[in-house]
Amino acid sequence: MVVPAPTFDAQKRSETNVVRAAETPVMEPLPLTPLEQFLLQCAGPQSPMVIRVVLRLTGDCQPDLYVQTLQRAIARHPLLSCRIQKINRQWCWMSGTPEPVVISRRSGSIFELESGTGSKFIDLTQSAGLHTSIAVLDDGVKVYLDVHHAASDGNGLRQVVIEWFHLYHCEVTGTPSKLPVIDPDRLLQRHRFPQPASIAPISMKQALRNFWATIRGRTSRWAAVGSGDRNALQPTSSHCVEIILSDEQGDQLRERMAAWEVKLNELVMVCTMSTFAELAPPGRMDHHVMVLNPVDMRMPSDRTLPATNRFGFAFMRRPRAECLNPVAILRGIHDEMTYVRSNYVGVEFIKGLATASKIPGGIDLFRRLGLFIPSIQWTSLGDVSRGSKRLMPWKDGMPISGNLQLATVTGFAPCVDDVPVSIATCETNRKITLTVRSSPRFLTMYETQKFAAMLVQSLCTFELPDDTCDVKRASAALTSGATDENESG
Numbered sequence: 001m002v003v004p005a006p007t008f009d010a011q012k013r014s015e016t017n018v019v020r021a022a023e024t025p026v027m028e029p030l031p032l033t034p035l036e037q038f039l040l041q042c043a044g045p046q047s048p049m050v051i052r053v054v055l056r057l058t059g060d061c062q063p064d065l066y067v068q069t070l071q072r073a074i075a076r077h078p079l080l081s082c083r084i085q086k087i088n089r090q091w092c093w094m095s096g097t098p099e100p101v102v103i104s105r106r107s108g109s110i111f112e113l114e115s116g117t118g119s120k121f122i123d124l125t126q127s128a129g130l131h132t133s134i135a136v137l138d139d140g141v142k143v144y145l146d147v148h149h150a151a152s153d154g155n156g157l158r159q160v161v162i163e164w165f166h167l168y169h170c171e172v173t174g175t176p177s178k179l180p181v182i183d184p185d186r187l188l189q190r191h192r193f194p195q196p197a198s199i200a201p202i203s204m205k206q207a208l209r210n211f212w213a214t215i216r217g218r219t220s221r222w223a224a225v226g227s228g229d230r231n232a233l234q235p236t237s238s239h240c241v242e243i244i245l246s247d248e249q250g251d252q253l254r255e256r257m258a259a260w261e262v263k264l265n266e267l268v269m270v271c272t273m274s275t276f277a278e279l280a281p282p283g284r285m286d287h288h289v290m291v292l293n294p295v296d297m298r299m300p301s302d303r304t305l306p307a308t309n310r311f312g313f314a315f316m317r318r319p320r321a322e323c324l325n326p327v328a329i330l331r332g333i334h335d336e337m338t339y340v341r342s343n344y345v346g347v348e349f350i351k352g353l354a355t356a357s358k359i360p361g362g363i364d365l366f367r368r369l370g371l372f373i374p375s376i377q378w379t380s381l382g383d384v385s386r387g388s389k390r391l392m393p394w395k396d397g398m399p400i401s402g403n404l405q406l407a408t409v410t411g412f413a414p415c416v417d418d419v420p421v422s423i424a425t426c427e428t429n430r431k432i433t434l435t436v437r438s439s440p441r442f443l444t445m446y447e448t449q450k451f452a453a454m455l456v457q458s459l460c461t462f463e464l465p466d467d468t469c470d471v472k473r474a475s476a477a478l479t480s481g482a483t484d485e486n487e488s489g
Helices: 008-023 034-042 063-075 154-173 184-189 204-215 247-260 264-279 300-304 326-342 345-357 362-368 445-460
Strands: 050-059 083-087 090-094 102-105 116-118 130-137 140-148 238-244 288-296 311-319 376-383 398-401 404-412 421-428 431-438
Touching: 034 345, 034 362, 050 154, 063 102, 063 130, 063 154, 140 154, 140 404, 154 376, 154 398, 154 404, 204 311, 204 345, 238 404, 238 445, 247 264, 247 431, 247 445, 264 288, 264 311, 264 326, 264 376, 264 421, 264 445, 288 326, 311 326, 311 345, 326 345, 345 362, 376 404, 404 421, 404 431, 421 445, 431 445
Parallel strands: 102 130, 288 376, 376 421
Antiparallel strands: 050 140, 050 404, 083 090, 116 238, 130 140, 238 431, 288 311, 398 404, 421 431
């Protein structure tokens, strides 16, 4: 619940106490959770496990104040300033100082696309998990947020961004802050995912059935390129392609989501499976295209929890031959994802990690079994503007922070080792961005660009159902609930 302060001075004193509390090492040392250990072990030279978020804002900013308020926002989220250290053969979070914010000025437009070669690597033993740089350009500000996935997920970053924008707006306008109190002690329970009272627990029989449905049959693979090509780039590099969908393309997506009554998550998933089936090197068409889809597990009560990982996993599989017709598999994928969300199934993978972590070397064995290595990854990083209406004014459908207006948000999700491609979308109210990030072990830059172009084409021209009476429904209803996330931000 948001409780506005009675006076500006009282709010400033309260906020200062909150920041100091967040900086207090109340949890040192804090062992990594099984999920954090898993994400840390997934990181390697060719899979850095770094999420990149790019923010574009139009207007003018006050650089010193912009950096200062960002630092205050980061201070509310202790894991983003921590380093890791091995204590008694167990990795633990240790309190530390945040990384310095790099700010620069250069000519150009904030709307230049972020496509090319990415090579960001974060060593959590040497630096904090969040690295930030800010570029002041001719028409606004572009912000780059890089976070190691073991420290936080995309929705954790969204939490920080909304708080930062709010703090900066309050400083520029001289208004009191309305930020809720963050409770760092809740990090002690961040590995717990209590079953909602309204949802019955999954029975052992159903859990085994779900497990078998996830691993049965051979998984379709994208063959790696020859060793000579593999070393053409640095081992930590990846190919990155960003697409900012036009208003017309966004309307085409919403038209199809309304006609089929599905979420953006499901529409992109089937088009991703179809694009993989079309473009992957020749292989068995009865092998299954397997998509790893993170599922947000945040609850309304998590508003007081600092940024961390609060997500589960869904694995969707279809024979490659069936994926060539995305219209035929959309209804089934929609029904399965509805089952996953309504029955809290996304947490089952986390429970498996927790069980494996009780055995020495269990998580490493869990990974080496390879049962859950997908053909491809797909992530909906959500809508950064959600949850901000109570904290910032809006203009023309976009949030305002001081003299800056948010224009777009783009997320690049990392590829797990041995996975060729990772796709992600972000929404900023009605603006949609899409990214494709690939491993040079599997795809060239040209192939990555081709994959992105074909995916967008598939989304915008997706066949409409025959029984649609009015496909051009009010798309405002689709803007809320287009993704799978809780509105707990």
